[in-house]
Amino acid sequence: MNAVLDIRELTRVHGEGPTAVHALRGVSIAIARGELVAVMGPSGSGKSTLLTCAGGLDRPTSGEVLVDGTDLMTLSRPAVAALRRRRIGYVFQDFNLIPALTAAENVALPLELDGMRTRTARSHAHKALEEVQLGELADRFPDDMSGGQQQRVAIARAIVGERTLLLADEPTGALDSETGEAVLNLLRDRCDHDGIAGVLVTHEARHAAWADRVVYLRDGVLVGQAGPMEPVESLLEEAR
Amino acid sequence: MSIRHGLLALLRTAPKYGYQLRAEFEAATGSTWPLNIGQVYSTLTRLERDGLVQAAGEPVDGRAMYELTEAGRDELADWFDTPVAREARPRDELAIKLALALAVPDVDVAGIVQRQRASTMQSLQELTRLKRNSKPDDISWLLVVESMIFAAEAEIRWLDHCEAMLSRHRRHTPVAVEADDESPSTAGANR
Numbered sequence: 001m002n003a004v005l006d007i008r009e010l011t012r013v014h015g016e017g018p019t020a021v022h023a024l025r026g027v028s029i030a031i032a033r034g035e036l037v038a039v040m041g042p043s044g045s046g047k048s049t050l051l052t053c054a055g056g057l058d059r060p061t062s063g064e065v066l067v068d069g070t071d072l073m074t075l076s077r078p079a080v081a082a083l084r085r086r087r088i089g090y091v092f093q094d095f096n097l098i099p100a101l102t103a104a105e106n107v108a109l110p111l112e113l114d115g116m117r118t119r120t121a122r123s124h125a126h127k128a129l130e131e132v133q134l135g136e137l138a139d140r141f142p143d144d145m146s147g148g149q150q151q152r153v154a155i156a157r158a159i160v161g162e163r164t165l166l167l168a169d170e171p172t173g174a175l176d177s178e179t180g181e182a183v184l185n186l187l188r189d190r191c192d193h194d195g196i197a198g199v200l201v202t203h204e205a206r207h208a209a210w211a212d213r214v215v216y217l218r219d220g221v222l223v224g225q226a227g228p229m230e231p232v233e234s235l236l237e238e239a240r
Numbered sequence: 241m242s243i244r245h246g247l248l249a250l251l252r253t254a255p256k257y258g259y260q261l262r263a264e265f266e267a268a269t270g271s272t273w274p275l276n277i278g279q280v281y282s283t284l285t286r287l288e289r290d291g292l293v294q295a296a297g298e299p300v301d302g303r304a305m306y307e308l309t310e311a312g313r314d315e316l317a318d319w320f321d322t323p324v325a326r327e328a329r330p331r332d333e334l335a336i337k338l339a340l341a342l343a344v345p346d347v348d349v350a351g352i353v354q355r356q357r358a359s360t361m362q363s364l365q366e367l368t369r370l371k372r373n374s375k376p377d378d379i380s381w382l383l384v385v386e387s388m389i390f391a392a393e394a395e396i397r398w399l400d401h402c403e404a405m406l407s408r409h410r411r412h413t414p415v416a417v418e419a420d421d422e423s424p425s426t427a428g429a430n431r
Binding site for chain 1: 397
């Protein structure tokens with residue numbers, strides 16, 4: 001399998017000695033292009049740690065985190081930051097849009113921070129906004145948009161440019177159930193059409209069910225999964 | 241389900257008489273499923289015919305004691321290991337399975353909960369695919385699919401709840417104390 005995200009024996013311990021907290025204990029999971037994987041588990045089971053380690057925002061105590069084949073642990077901090085800007089998109093529960101910027105400016109921001117010229121970045125941003133059916137609201141400010149529209153802007157920001165990995169932490173948490181479904185539909189579409197690999201942390205079973213696979217974390221350990229064991233594509237390839 | 245499997249579960253620890261099985265069955269399922277003694281004996285007769293139980297020793301006062309056969313043990317293990325299909329659930333077999341799993345020792349209750357959750361999640365994924373692929377104006381069909389989605393979602397939430405209750409229960413049940421200087425109450429509180 002050609003994994004976009006390949007996590008091997010990931011362990012993360014906070015603190016030392018008798019008070020040490022084992023947030024993750026030897027977690028391994030690989031996520032392929034176009035695959036959406038949901039992570040479920042109670043508070044404190046290690047879901048958020050898994051996501052922050054996958055995104056290079058936290059360093060594992062041991063184990064490997066490969067994004068597009070590169071082990072984040074072998075990179076310098078600036079190199080991890082650059083990889084994060086170019087390859088990894090985040091979606092959070094509370095959108096995290098900058099209120100003083102329009103939708104298009106918010107979406108273009110990571111590209112401009114990465115040194116892309118403003119005009120080029122804006123044209124990428126408009127394309128991303130069209131993919132989330134918000135092309136006509138490109139010049140609106142976040143405060144003039146509904147929660148669902150703001151989350152779609154955040155998704156556009158997460159997929160703009162050459163992103164291959166999308167990490168979503170409770171993206172439907174602040175939305176009503178119907179708007180939440182629409183957001184899931186959108187994430188699903190981006191995985192299916194753009195080949196983005198997605199990791200979705202959620203506590204809602206009905207939202208997790210949009211994923212190809214659902215994995216369960218308990219006390220820092222993967223205890224099971226639902227869905228096909230292998231992505232459909234790999235089964236098709238084997239059949240050839 | 242399966243009075244059959246209920247009786248097999250109760251015979252797992254020791255040979256028992258029919259009247260004992262009836263009382264224990266009702267106790268384990270919180271009397272949500274009352275049995276009459278005739279049902280118990282006719283079920284035992286069928287289980288014996290199928291080679292899953294056999295008479296243990298000679299009858300006393302005309303009453304026979306029953307025990308599990310090897311085949312009976314296998315059948316019981318299969319039942320606990322196999323998720324209940326959503327479409328074939330006349331009474332709430334799942335609730336009864338969990339109640340009985342708690343009532344007999346050495347059953348991996350957490351494992352049963354997790355296997356069931358994964359199985360129900362798989363149905364929920366299928367239903368979500370159906371919903372996603374249906375026409376938005378096919379409202380009657382969408383309502384039917386949603387009803388199944390809600391039922392599956394409710395079952396998963398209930399399983400999460402059971403798991404949390406079970407782990408709280410384990411924390412508050414003092415385990416056998418090995419160290420002499422530790423009283424049972426502090427051993428329980430430290431867990």
